[in-house]
Amino acid sequence: xxFTNRLVCMELAFGVTPGLTGIxxxxxxxxxxxxxxxxxxxxxxxxxLTADQLAQARAQIAAGVPKAKIAGDLDVDRTRLYxxxxxxxxxx
Numbered sequence: 001x002x003f004t005n006r007l008v009c010m011e012l013a014f015g016v017t018p019g020l021t022g023i024x025x026x027x028x029x030x031x032x033x034x035x036x037x038x039x040x041x042x043x044x045x046x047x048x049l050t051a052d053q054l055a056q057a058r059a060q061i062a063a064g065v066p067k068a069k070i071a072g073d074l075d076v077d078r079t080r081l082y083x084x085x086x087x088x089x090x091x092x
Contacts, residue, residue, distance in 0.1 A: 048076055048080055048084065049074065049076060049080070049081070049084050053074055054084060054085070054088060056074075057070050057074065057081060057085070058085075060073075061085075067081055067082065
């Protein structure tokens with residue numbers, strides 16, 4: 001009986017605690033990011049395409065150049081080009 005209870009306690013201690021830590025990690029990270037943003041130290045990820053590159057891509061699209069070729073010329077993934085064009089409010 002003593003061995004079984006001790007085993008159950010060990011399973012709870014070593015099985016549940018890491019699970020709780022796995023939940024707390026992203027919460028702490030989000031809290032840290034919010035504090036850094038409030039302090040002006042966190043700007044997020046740098047943009048892959050500049051405004052000039054985006055304008056150049058739009059001009060080439062209007063000229064009928066395939067988007068896959070445009071993405072290759074700009075050295076970005078085709079998906080990134082599609083997403084950037086869709087996210088930008090000035091896209092045609």
